[in-house]
Amino acid sequence: MKVTNQGDVPVYTVAGADTARPLPDWLARQRKRSLKADAEYQNRIELLQDFEFEEASQCVRVSEDSEWIMSTGTYKPQIHVHYLPHLSLSFARHTTSLNVTFRLLATDYSKSLHLQSDRRVEFHTPGGLHQALRLPRYGRDLIYDRISTEALVPAVGLDSDGHGEVFRMNLELGRFLKSYQVDVGHDEGVEAGLQGSIYAPSVNTAAIAENTHNLLAFGTSVGSIEFWDPRSKARIAVLGGQEGEVTALDFNPSGLSIATGTSTGLIKLFDLRSPRPLVAKDHGQGFPIKNLTHMTTSSQERKVMSSDKKIIKIWDELDGSPWTAVEPLVNIHHVEWVKNTGMLLTANEGQPMHSFFIPQLGSAPRWCSFLDSVTEEMANEVSTDNYDNYKFLTLPELRSLSMDHLVGKTNLLRPYMHGYFVDSKLYEQARLIANPWQHEEDRAKRIKEKVEKDRASRIRGNKKVKVNQKLADRLLKKQEKRAVVDENAGILGDSRFSRLWEDPAFKVDETTREFQVLNPSTKVDPETGRDLTATAHFSDKSDSDSSSEEDSDAADIRRKKAKDEVVMRVSSSNRGGDGRARDTALGSRAQKPGRENKARSGKVTGERQVTFMPESRRKKKEEEVAEPATKYKRTDSRRSASTNTFRRL
Template identity: 75%
Template structure:
């Protein structure tokens, strides 16, 4: 998915020639393994099934109920109907000739009127072509007056009275009515025919204020706009003095203003109560304006969309400042807007039809509401390159790359606006020469950004208080184990416990009996006041020292007692006589003594020594106490009666 930025407005290309390489299904299946790692192919979006034509598309419109899209194209001449809730092609139908433009007469696709390039009008229903009729001259545009049920077809050429004509086909009666006669100038050509000479005038376009006063406007080839009342069938006013031919017209939703587009790319905004334009804007490239659409953004801002064959611009209705623009890779034939949304569809010369989504213009239509969440995730990085083989650089950037001496001397630098287009190969070579370590710097920068991102995602809990700071740290440490730190949760955020962390009278006394009972695994050092492990928690060094102290005390007590038990056994390891534990010294660094090993306890290395004093059995029996005589009355014996509970 491609994204372009014009200021603060992002435009996402959902479908079209600028999104991803079109690959057939059979090729995609064969290259499935290699395409798995291709980001361009993986990020593709097929918004609508078969939203394309074999060669080019001519016109596209969305139904009033926003459930159907009808588009026409070639070759062969045909039109497609898509059902939007299913995002699928409903059906395709071929026609005898190329479709110039069409209208949806109903709120869905069931009734449509098509203007053909061979001077025909065709009425289509779901069953097929319902009826067709032939026009006297070639039509240029097509609009529908719902109040009078008349199809109006502006045409080229002059009638018998020397006026241009707008044919009126009454769909209720089923016949032509008297045409509107429009002043399009005289035919000064020599050779005339059915249409007149090559330079004959005509009525190029038409517009109707359908939602307001229902006034009709017709733009001519001589630069004038005529307004007609559909009720009295008479001319109301003429707006003249325009430069070039009028090629596009559009009424505002209120019907009080009219936007006109000319063949030389000028756009003017008129108030119907004044012949002077409120605003004049140059579209830029100088091509004829094809479409004008009044739009309202999600923030209720008034915008106007204008399109020629090269680009689409959306600009402010009040001051004419360009809001955003879109420039596809192929020529544009028609533009339509999905009302009350940010979706724009175009018919163009390329094979796929284009779809653009502007989130700031409005949310996605309900049939593709998933785009609101997808566009930011799947959008590629914004690129400043205008072309694949050229890169735009300003003059300071050229000087930093030592390329300023090439200005005006080679075709590799092409001036454009406030900078130059530089060939991509030359730019890469110059950048590598100017900074050979650019790759390493970029890699280090990305690693740093990744580390900072991971560091910011870590959970940290820190809160400073006046009293009982250890208690606060202990509570926050418990929260970190649960992967959820909140300094205002539980006791820390309860107002009833504020004095526990502010008032000195509530300071926890770790020397008290109550604290030691509740925390038996900790003890307080009386000299330093620090809390250290005790009783249940001891280090390995402390346990070894305690064991050695116990052994030494046993050695001292044994000879003084005089009375020996049956067996006095002492177990001693080889490292207890040393000043340092064995874990602090390596096996090779221990003292090795030559000669015979002494039997003394301190000289034993690498073994254990056991000593005991045996005693005779006679002495044991003499010193043992004699058993006392048993009393038969109290002696427990088995009862003959079997009553177990008698003596209980």
């Protein structure tokens, strides 16, 4: 539900669309799917079920008992009836032609009279179409006189006497009576009695002063207003001199004044006892006035609502000062005020019909009383230092803006508790004068806040768990590479794996043989238990470079442990007794006599069996010390039988 402020009077848009034409069905479905996560869309208010038409709506009215809403629209031409206690559509009924306007004859929807565009007047009941009458000429408006049970239809064209007509249909007798003859000028070039030309003179609108003197008023295309007494069936007064055609009329509930609207957008209020207007007001849009309604607010202030196809204005009846306005994005056809409430309903172009709620005009109707609490909550959702276009400032803040000299000298500062209320516009101007670069500073501040917000949404790998912190860090790094923002996504947020991060029994021991077999690229320091993979090795190296050097005792201990480190050596399974043969490379070993080298002949059919035997460096050093310097125990004086002098080397 959106709110717009026109002055000090907020207007809440309860129902309606932002576009004149609805979206295609397939695009609307896609948009609805995309709005599932939109909080504003999920918290929207649907005032009435199916409060819309397929193309556009023409007229809407509320019954006197405030329990039914009847509306007409197109396309196809149809009638909708909503039952308000259930907030739902009661039924829909199609007609053969477009509806111009209609009236509810009973206190509910059970009897209604409809003026159609094909010169017919249809009488509808809950069972359907009860009776249809055809008019001699096209009708422009429709009113109902409850005292004489007559339906009055102002029409276009001239009768046989050269006058405009207002047809009278007596619903009690079921027949036409003599029409009211209204002076509307003449139609050049067209014989009397015919339908008339395109610009034929006509009686455009009519109004009746119900519950008072019951006078009739007819507005014509020549700018005149005629008043008739339905008792004597005679004209009693004529008010002329209006600029343009008269398109809207409405009597004050007291019956002493009447509001008139013309095709040029000019509105005037007349006292029936004087030809001079009490108030003259220009609507400002230049379009014909469609509706005029006298209203009374909850504080018993008298207002007048006027509307053209672009805007709805509510203004004071006494002096014409503007009170509030509603400007939908679609063209308006008709506006209905739910009496004694703050609700406005509009029939307009576009698929949905609009609903507006003005709390200062009156409370919400009883069938949507929840709107009162909703609007109160929305009105309270304001910051603590900004109240209804006022900024709260303390005395030091006033001094910083050089506004302390206004204290006690003007009503621009309104004292309240430990500070003052200042008009928001005045505050913005004073702040700009005090600091001309305030705009750039505010912009830099907003950019900084946005950057900090983006940084806070990134994964920083700082999720703390009770068990297996290294595994959690590795998973966070993988999620960061995949641009996953939620750090609780995947295994980290799955409740099935919650014990992996909480129960010490599920702790992963990286020093076990099983872990080393499953993760051969991960090396763990047996003393510290730290990960010594390539990445960890470089990070440890960089950390050691940046930190201070270790003491010499710790370095000596590490070198001593390195000497005792177990070294893996390769040995062949078919080695001989000579200890030197095991250090010879496999490809360079001498072949025994009478044995063919299958590797060289290309007849290798199997594999050579190789085992790995650990050997301690300390043991090797002891064996080397125990061996004699030479293996030929000959004295230097004994002569060698071999002529190879290098044999003894």
